[in-house]
Amino acid sequence: MNYSKQDLLALNDFYSSQLLNDTVPFWFPRSYDHEYGGFLLMRDADGSLLDDDKAVWIQGRATWLLSTLYNTVEQKPEWLEGAKLGYEFLNSHCFDSDGRMFFHVTREGKPLRKRRYYFSETFYVIAAAAYAKASGDAEAAANARRVFGDCLAYASGEKRLEPKFTDTRPAKGIGVPMIMLNTAQQLRDTIGDERCDEWITKWIEEIETFFVKDDIRCVMEQVGPDGSIINHIDGRTLNPGHAIEGAWFILHEAKYRNNDPHLVDLGCRMLDYMWERGWDKEFGGILYFRDVYNKPVQEYWQDMKFWWPHNETIIATLLAYLTTGNEKYAQWHRMVHDWAYRHFHDPHRGEWFGYLHQDGRLAQTAKGNLFKGPFHLPRQEWYCAKILSEHFSVNQGSGSTHAAHV
Amino acid sequence: MNYSKQDLLALNDFYSSQLLNDTVPFWFPRSYDHEYGGFLLMRDADGSLLDDDKAVWIQGRATWLLSTLYNTVEQKPEWLEGAKLGYEFLNSHCFDSDGRMFFHVTREGKPLRKRRYYFSETFYVIAAAAYAKASGDAEAAANARRVFGDCLAYASGEKRLEPKFTDTRPAKGIGVPMIMLNTAQQLRDTIGDERCDEWITKWIEEIETFFVKDDIRCVMEQVGPDGSIINHIDGRTLNPGHAIEGAWFILHEAKYRNNDPHLVDLGCRMLDYMWERGWDKEFGGILYFRDVYNKPVQEYWQDMKFWWPHNETIIATLLAYLTTGNEKYAQWHRMVHDWAYRHFHDPHRGEWFGYLHQDGRLAQTAKGNLFKGPFHLPRQEWYCAKILSEHFSVNQGSGSTHAAHV
Secondary structure (H helix, E strand, O other): OOOOHHHHHHHHHHHHHHHHHHHHHHHOOOOEOOOOOOEOOEEOOOOOEEEOOEEHHHHHHHHHHHHHHHHHOOOOHHHHHHHHHHHHHHHHHOEOOOOOEOOEEOOOOOEEEOOOOOHHHHHHHHHHHHHHHHHOOHHHHHHHHHHHHHHHHHHHOOOOOOOOOOOOOOOEEOHHHHHHHHHHHHHHHHOOOOOHHHHHHHHHHHHHHHHEEOOOOEEOOEEOOOOOOOOOHHHHEEOHHHHHHHHHHHHHHHHHOOOOHHHHHHHHHHHHHHHHHHEOOOOOOEOOOEEOOOOOOOOOOOOOEEHHHHHHHHHHHHHHHHHHOOHHHHHHHHHHHHHHHHHOEOOOOOOEOOEEOOOOOEEEOOOOOOOOOOOHHHHHHHHHHHHHHHHHHHHOOOOHHHHHHO | OOOOHHHHHHHHHHHHHHHHHHHHHHHOOOOEOOOOOOEOOEEOOOOOEEEOOEEHHHHHHHHHHHHHHHHHOOOOHHHHHHHHHHHHHHHHHOEOOOOOEOOEEOOOOOEEEOOOOOHHHHHHHHHHHHHHHHHOOHHHHHHHHHHHHHHHHHHHOOOOOOOOOOOOOOOEEOHHHHHHHHHHHHHHHHOOOOOHHHHHHHHHHHHHHHHEEOOOOEEOOEEOOOOOOOOOHHHHEEOHHHHHHHHHHHHHHHHHOOOOHHHHHHHHHHHHHHHHHHEOOOOOOEOOOEEOOOOOOOOOOOOOEEHHHHHHHHHHHHHHHHHHOOHHHHHHHHHHHHHHHHHOEOOOOOOEOOEEOOOOOEEEOOOOOOOOOOOHHHHHHHHHHHHHHHHHHHHHOOOHHHHHHO
C-alpha cells in the first residue's frame, strides 16, 4: 500500500516529536560533563550511569548531533553549550602526539586505547564542521578541514596506518569509501570544502565498481583489490544494515544532484539486494550478518537484531520511496519502521534499546556503551523529518512550516 | 542424588565411546592435509569445508589431541601420522622471523594475521611436548621447552609484547596465570620440565590472591595490579565458563598433590562462585558473560550458550565430585552434562555445534572455524574418562581395564 499525503505528514510529526520529546531528552542535558568536559553517555535503560569512561567516536557523534540540532532545528543556547563541551573535550584530550586520535579515554580525558582505524577522526571532522557552523568558530572549521585532509591521506594510502593483516591476501572494505563519502557530504553541507565533490564521485564509483555485484544481487562488505569475492569466512561475510546505510548515502547524493538517475538506480539496487538478504522473513527485522553463499559466518551473534541497521533501513526505504514513489519502498519502510519502534523503543524511559535476540526479545538493557550513543537513532529521526519536510516543500509547496519545526 | 558406582561406570563408557566413535571420527582422518601439511578444520555441520585457512591455535590443539590419544589411549599409527603433519606444519609455517607465532595462515602456510597475545605459543608448547612424547623426537621436546621459556618471559613481563591499552589504567587478566598453569601441567605430564612445579605454585597463588573474591563470592576475569575491582564495563565483566576452567586446573593440581586440601578448597570455591553466577536458572546451561554487579555488559551476545564453557563445567563438576564426594557436584554435573549433550550434540553427524541461543536453539551450524576445532569437547571426553578410570583404579582397585580403553 502506498503512503498518502496524510501518512507522510503523520510520519513527519512522529519523527520530529520522537526526536525532540523522547530521544534527545534521554541524553541531554544530563550527560553534559561540566566538570571535565564532554559527555557521560554510557547509560542503562533508566539513564543511570554504567561507566564514566568516554568513547571518542561517541563524543564526536554527540557533538555533531547537538551542533546539527542547533543549525537546523532551533538555535537553543543549551545545544550550542553542549556542542562546545564536546568539541573542546575532543580537542583537549582525544588527540595523540602523532596527530592520530584515541578510541577510548577516561572521564578526565586520559587515553585508554588507540585503534588502527581512523573512525574517531572521521567523526571529529563532522563534529568540528557542524560546530564551526553553529558557533562561527573559524578555528573549528580549519580543524575540520585539516583532519579531513588526514583522513584523505589514510584513505588513499598516502599515509599508512599499522595494518591488522599481512599482505598475503590483500582486501579492501566498503567501510572506507562509505564513511569518507558521508564525512565529505557532512563537510559540504555545513562549512563546504572544495575537495568534497570530486572525492564523493570517486568513492561512489569505488563502491559501484568493486562492491556492488548485480549478477548475484549483493553488496559485498569486502573484496579483493580487483573486486573479486574472497572465498573465505571473513571475505564472504555480509553486513546488510551497513550496505543499506551505503545505499542511502548514495540516494542522498542523488537527491543533492537533482535526482541523478544513475545514482537513484544504484542506491535502489543496493537497497533491494540487501533487503532481500537482510530482512528476516521469520521474525521480522534486519539480520546482522549473512554469508554471501548462505554458509555459517564466523560471528556467532549473526542473527541478533541491533538498533542501528534498523535506523539505516528506515532512512533508506523512506528516501527511496520519496525519490521514486515506488510502492515497494513504502511497504518496506512500514515493515521496518513498525518492527523497530515496537521492539527497540522504550516508551517509558525514552530512547531505544540496542540489542535484541532474533525474535525481538531484549538481550540487554544498556542504551549507551562504547559503541551506542546519541547518534543513529536521533540521526534517523532528524533526517527522516528533514526529507519529509523537504518533500512537502518541493512537491506540494506547503511544507515550509515543517522544515522550520525540524 | 549421588552417583552410584554403576552411574560412574556408565559415564566412563559414555565419554570414552563418544570420544572414539563420535567426536574424533568427525575430524580425523578426513582433515589431514596431505598436500600442504597440518589440518583442514573449518567445517560445517555435515563436515563440508567452510574455509581452507588454518587457525594456528587450532592447528596446535589438534596436534596436542592426536599426540595425547596416541600417548594415553592407543598407539594408532594414524594418530601419530596426524600429529606429525600438525607439528611439522606449525614449525614450517607458523613462526614469524621474530620468534613470535602467527594467529591465522593460509592453507599453504602463508601468514594472514599475527596477534598481540601468545596463545598460539602456549598451544604450540603443549602440542610439541605431547608430540615429543609420542614420537620420541628430542628436537620436539627441546622446542616445547624453548617456546615455554618464551611464554614465561612474556608472562613475567621480561619480554614485552605490544600492548593493546595504554598505561593509564593498569589491569591484569586471569587468562595469563590460567593458560600458563595448564601449559606447565601439560609439559610436566608429557616430557617433564624442572621449571614447572615452582611456576604452577606461583600462578595458583596469583589466581587466589588477586582474582578470587570470597566476600562477594566471585572470580574476576580482570583486576587492577593490587587485585582491586576495576569499576568500568570491561573490568566488571565475568566469564563464568573461563573461571570454571581455572577451577578444574586447580583441582587437577590438587589431585596431583595427593588431594592437597587447600587446593581442593580453592578449586571448589571457584566452581561454587561461578556456578552460582553462570548457571542459567531460566533455560539451563552456562551463560557466557555476566557483570559482577549484574549490570549490562558490553558484549551483546552475553547470554548465548557456547560449547566450550559446557565442556569446562562438565569436567569441573565431575572432578569436584570425584575429589570431594559432595552430592551437590554430582547434581551439577548431571545438570550440565544433560543440558549440553541434549542441546549441543549432533547425533546424526557427530561432534557438537558451537553456538546456541540462550534458550538452546541453534544459532549457527559451523563445527569448526577460527576458534572452534577438535579441542574442548574431545579434551573433556578424554579427561572425564581418564579421571573416572583413575577413580576406579584407586578407589575400587578394579578399574585398570577402563584406564586401558581410554
